[in-house]
Amino acid sequence: MEQILKNFTLDFFGKGKHKITPEKFFGMEDAILLDVRSKEEAGSLSVKMEYHSNIKSVNIPVNEIPDRFGEIPKEKFVAVFCPANVRSAIVYAYLLSKGFSDVRIMEGGYSALTEALKPGKVLKAIQE
Secondary structure: OHHHHHHOOHHHHHOOOOEEOHHHHHOOOOEEEEEOOOHHHHHHOOOOOOOOOOEEEEEOOHHHHHHHHHHOOOOOEEEEEOOOOHHHHHHHHHHHHOOOOOEEEEOOHHHHHHHHOOHHHHHHHHHO
């Protein structure tokens, strides 16, 4: 964990190496959207991605990550999602400490995700 923290320099954050936009994420070949909201939050407003065959959406609440991170494939790109990116940032650093190298925080929380899922953008993503 110490080395991970040492890598979090101005250059790292300034270049946005810790995040990914929804639009860029939706264009990925084979990826996981890791929803770290509580079960109650995810059950109230789910993000299924069932029409995006290149993305699998998984809900593992932040408090369950230590016991369930083995369910997240290390060989796939992982975008961590929560409304305000607080829990996402915690899980992002935790996964890096567990050897995940291809993990990013979904930039913009709810507003960016819902903007990227507007009808025209969904149609474009499905057609591509």
